[in-house]
Amino acid sequence: MSTSSDRYQQSPQIYRFKLCQNQEDFAHISILIYNIRTLQELKQRIIAEYGLTSSRIRLLKYSEPTQRWLSLPDSDQNLEIRYLNIANNDYISYIELKNRQYAYVNSLSNGHYYPRGTTSIIERKAPVTSTQTLKLFETPNLNAKHYFLDDLLFQTTTIKLIKQKAAEQIQIPYINQKTNLFVYDDKNTKWTKYDHILDDCTLEELDIKNCTAISIKIDKDIADDDGDNGVTAADRHKKVKRELGICGLKNMGSTCYMNSALQCLNSIPQLIKFYETLEDDHADDHPVSDVYSKxxxxxxxxxxxxxxxxxxxxxxxxxxxxxxxxxxRPKDSHEFINFFLHALQQEQPVLINKLFYGQISSTVTCLDCKSKESRQELISFLPLPIENKTQIQIHYIQYNGKEEQLSLELSVKYRTTVLDLIKCFIHKYVPNLNKNQIKPVRLNEDQISSEYKLTNYLTTLYDNRIALFQLPSIDEEEEHMLCLFVNYSTQCQFRPPVYLIKPKYNCRSSDLREQLNSIIQHLKTTINDENMKYEVSWTTIDRQRQNLNINDNDNQILSTIRAVTISLKQSYVEIYKSKQTKVATIMQSKYLTLEKLLGNFFLEDILDGKYYCSECRQMTQGKQKSDLCRPLPTIFIIQLKRFPYDKYSNEKIDTFIEYPIENLNLYDYLIKTDEIVINDDDSQSSRYNLISISNHYGKTLSSGHYITYAKNYQTQRWYSFNDDYSREIASDKQTLITQDAYILIYMKQNADYKT
Structure with missing residues (x-):
């Protein structure tokens, strides 16, 4: 949290925002603005960019953790951008206001959260300061039992407070961002749903009048909602009764690092069982254990x-x-876990040592006399360095129709551009091409949604993905033209387009024949059907589509051609897409793995500089080797060192690391000497399963957010904990292996749950 004195000490910075006109997709333009500019000045920039007729807009930002558009604070138009809840490189958008302001609403018939870009508009009315009463129904059903909610409600009361009071009245839990308000519309005789994005709006702003019928409902119940038909408050309470241990933690002001750390530890059964049974009243001699137990x-x-x-x-x-x-102020979740375990160790040494503490042996060998010097160090976690490189996923489309899914690893700094990426791509994959033969774009559902300039910074890439089109070489009398691939039944594109060459003037079908035949042959080969049926058409400048005959005996005049389309029937499209998916899976480059990081950490390496050898009694060169000692701890914590802590940069290393969910085997990293014999028990007791992950979202420690994924040891199901918000998640690799993983906590497969 910034203090007033901080405001004068921080130097102005240029922020780059990705401005989306439509919240339905992420097609955007980049705008640059100093972070000391005001909210009003940012709005004026956006109005000017799109030439909006309305001078009243409200800003939204896209939240990656929640995957929703959230409304930005709008009360103080003179607030500087750096004190808004937005960061450099955020996606932002806007909503135009009618007269005063409006808010999103969503009909109950939609059944889910509002789709991005689908909104209704409600005008704000004149303020009313008198108290009012609302008729609260247990379910969105006028036949359900109802109460009167009149506990000091004003037109200025917020929707969030209304939901909290309603939840207390009908005795169901209030779950932040999951509890929705329903308001009955007498005119249209239906219930209207208000999502959590409206929590900061008031009764006045949403035009909710005195004696209006309302209800609330937990979002996870919406899927089976058709009116609830007599479901009681007790039934609803039972429906949302939480699992044991699945409980959010309130953020008390930049304390998400602590909440994330505590939720990680909450997945350790031995720790839970011990502190569940710990007697109270140890606050004097064991203060940390006492409050943790409670x-x-x-x-x-x-x-x-x-x-x-x-x-x-x-x-x-x-x-x-x-x-x-x-x-x-924002802190490091790893730093908190390290402190917290040390504090618990001081009070409960036997338990904490057995669960978390192991030893690592460091052996230095003199290169002259071959003598060895070893020392052991107590550790509660293993810090694994990560090379500061970013994995860029590249969809490469050649002009003959072939597609490849490739990966490029490079160091991305603030001023690294798309041109730098293209140069690295050409050097590694297509050395026979030059930069003018590569077109960088962003694809959305196989369509080009936006084009990147060579001067665009790589930090503007969405999800570190980019599509690169190979362009055929042209001369001064030629230009490029798109060839589209369309499903004949749906008229939707089923793969990315390719670029063709056409004359600038007096184009004929013979100019395209060889290129199109090459592309059609690619389709036939991929589908494995030389008799594949297809249709070829061309689109005029005024968007009229006409048949195109590419037979040798015809030379059609195409003077107004704008694009070419190849259409296939549904069965061919399905075969082609299935084959391309397999190719993409095979050709995709392998991510950096946890196994590789462990191998690098325990690799024997020459020491930087000289050390003093006690046998040679002089400074000499040596090599160093680290190994894990027996016995291994029950809980093995790994820190992926994403923050370099150097004077040149404090940006996070966001390299994707692939880590195992089950069967992490530390057997190869155990110390091996003549005195120690490796046996089968070592192999069995060195296997671990993942039980929790602390994910860090953001570019730096001082501007990020933590969310924990943790496995409940009783239900064996995985949950996401985002401060006070918790939800069940899938247990597959696609969900649990994330680019933002920072702390990994593993537990031995053969661990005894008893303490």
Whole structure:
């Protein structure tokens, strides 16, 4: 949190925002603006960019963790951009206001969150300061049991407060961002759903009048909602009753690092079982254990069904012992876990040592006398360095129709451009081409949604992905033209287009014949059918489509040609897409793996500089080797060192690391000497399974956010914990292996849950 004195100490910076006109997709333009400019000035830039007729807009930003568009604060138009809830390289958008302002709404018939870009507009009315009463129904059904909600409600009362009061009245849990408000529209005789994006709006702004019928509903119940037909409050309470241990933690001001760390530890059964049974009243001699035990008991209580707990007591004790955590500034989740385990170790050494602490042996061998010197160090985690490189996923489309999914690893700095990427791509994959034969674009559902300039920074790439088109060489009398591939039944493109060459003037079918035949042959070969049926057409400048005959005996005049389209029937399209998917899977480059990082860490290497050899009694050169010692700890924590901590950069290394969910084998990294015999027990006791992940979202430690993925040891299901918001997630690799993984916590496969 910034103080007033901080505002004068921070130097102005240029922010780049990815401005989307439509929230349905991510086609955008980049705008640059100083972060000391105001909210009003940013709005004026956007209005000027799109030539908007309305001078009143409200800004939105896209949240990667929640994958939703969120409304930005709008009360202070003179607030500087750097104090808004947006960061450099964020996706932003806008909504135009009628008269005063509007908000998103969504009909109950839609059944889900509003689609991006699909909005209705509600005008704000004149303010009313009198109190009012709302008729609260247990379900969105006028036949359901109802109450009167009149606890000091004003026209200025926010929707979030209304939902909280309603949840308390009908005795169901309030879940932040999951509890939706439903308002009955008398005129249209239907219920209208208001998503969490409206939480900061007021009754006045949404024109909710006195005695209006309302209801609330947890989002996960919406899927089976057709009116609820007599479901009682008790039934609804049972429906949303949380699993033991699945409990959010309230963010008390930049404390997501602590919440993430605590949720990671909450996946360790031995730790939970011990502190669940720890007797109270140890605050004097064991203050950390005392408050941690109380927190664990609440999170795993059958009687306390709170969906979210504020760990205020634990935070107060931590602040007292370690003041570095007391200033409410963003911190490192790994730093907190390290401190917290050390604090618990001081109070419960036997338990914590057995669970978390192991030893690592470092052996230095003198290159002159071959003598060895070893020392052991106690560790509670293994820090693995990551080379500061970014994996760029490249979809390469050749002009003959062939496609390849490739990967390029390169160091991406703030001023690294698309041209730098193209040069590296040419050097590695297509050395016979030059930069003028590569066109960089962004694809969306096989269509070109936007084109990148060579001067665009790579930081503007969405999800580190880019499509590169090979362009055939042309002379001054020629130009490029698109050839599209369309499903004959749906008229939708089923693959990316390619670029053809055509004369600038007086184009004929003979000018395209050889190119099109080559592309059609590619389609036949991929589908494995030389008798494949197809249709070829050309589109005029005024978008009229006409048949194109590419037979040798015809030389059609195409003077107004704009594009060519090749159409295939549905069965051919399905075969082609299935074959291309297999090719993409085979050709995709392998990510950097955790196994490789471990191998690099334990690799014997020559020491930088000289060291003092006690046998030679002089400074000499040596080589160093690290190994894990027996016994391995029950819990093995790995830190992926994504933050370089150097004076030149504090940006996160966002390289994708592939790590195993099951069967992480540390057998190869155990110390091997003549005195120690490796046996089968070592192989079995060195295998681990993943139980939790602390994900860091953002570019730096000081501007990021933490979300934990953790496995509940009782249900064996995985959950996402985003501060006070928790939800079940899939247990597959696509979900659990993320580019933002920072802390990995593994548990031995043969671990005893008993303490």
């Amino acid at each position: 927190l664990i008991k609440r999170m795993w209580s059958e009687s306390d069904q709170s969906s979210c707990i504020t760990p205020r007591q634990l935070k107060a004790v931590v602040d007292k012992i370690a003041p570095v955590f007391s200033d409410h």
